[in-house]
Amino acid sequence: MKIRDDYTCPLEIVHDIIKGKWKTIILYQMKDGPKGLSELEREIEGITQKMLLEQLRELIEFGLVEKKSYDGYPLRVEYSVTERRGQKMIEAITIMQMIGVDYMLEKGMTDALINKGILSEEEIMRITKSTAIP
Amino acid sequence: MKIRDDYTCPLEIVHDIIKGKWKTIILYQMKDGPKGLSELEREIEGITQKMLLEQLRELIEFGLVEKKSYDGYPLRVEYSVTERRGQKMIEAITIMQMIGVDYMLEKGMTDALINKGILSEEEIMRITKSTAIP
DNA sequence: CCGTATCCGATCCGATACTG
DNA sequence: CAGTATCGGATCGGATACGG
16 A cells, blocks of 8 residues: 555544555454454455455554464464554544444344444343334 | 446445545535535545536435535535435544544655645745654 | 546456465 | 465445536
C-alpha cells in the first residue's frame, strides 16, 4: 500500500488504513490477545492466507498491529494489537460491531448471530421484545 | 449497492456500509446538524457531486442518514445523521478522527492540521512536547 | 440548487501454485 | 506453520455531460 503525504484530513488516512475488506475483522479477532497466523485463518470465515498476510502487513505499516517471531520448530509468530493506536481502533471497531448487530437484528438475521455465538437466543428474545413494535 | 443477505459477521456489514472513500468524512461533516448538498460539496475538499450523491444514497440505505426535501424555489434538501444508528456511527468516527490526528502528528504533518483548523499551533506545540522523545 | 447517466482507468480481492 | 508470486474478473471512483 502506498502511503501518501498529501492527505487533506485525518479521516482520509484512517480510511486508507481500514478500507480493506478484512481489516476490522482481523483487528477485532485479536482484541483479547496475540494470535498466530493459522489461528486467525481458522477463526475468520472465508479469508484466504494471501489476504490475511496482505492486510496484516498493512496494519503493521500503519502502527495498528505488532508482529513477533519466535525461531524454532514449529515456527511461531504472534500478531497483536498495538498498545496506543491499535487499542484505540478496537474501541471504534467495538462500536461498529454494535451497529452491525443492530442492523442484523433489524433485518431479522438472528440465526447468524446465534450460530456465531455473538448473542444467545435469550438475549435476542429480550432485545427484540423491547424494541419491537407490537 | 447490493445488500447481501449472507453476511457471516456484523463487521462485514459495517464494512460494506463505510467502505466508500468518502463515507466517514461525509458523516463527520454532518455531525453538528443537517446539511444541504452544495454545503457538503463545498466543505469536503476534492469530492465530486456524483460521489457525494452516490455515497449519501448508500448511507440512507443503511439507515445512517436521513433526507428531507422542501419544495419551493430554490430547492432545499437536508441531509442529517439518524438518531439511532447514525449517531452511534459518529461515535466510532470521532475515535477514528483522533487516530488520524495522532498519525498525522507522528508523521509531522502539522501544516495540514493547522490549515484545516483541526488543531491550533499552540495545541500542537503542547502535544508534541509532551510525547516527544528528547 | 439538486440529481442522473456514461465512460474508463485504477485497485481490490479471490484462486492457485510454490518456497523455507 | 509461515510466507511469496502471479493472473484475471469485479468493483470503485474520477471526469464529464445532461436534465429538473
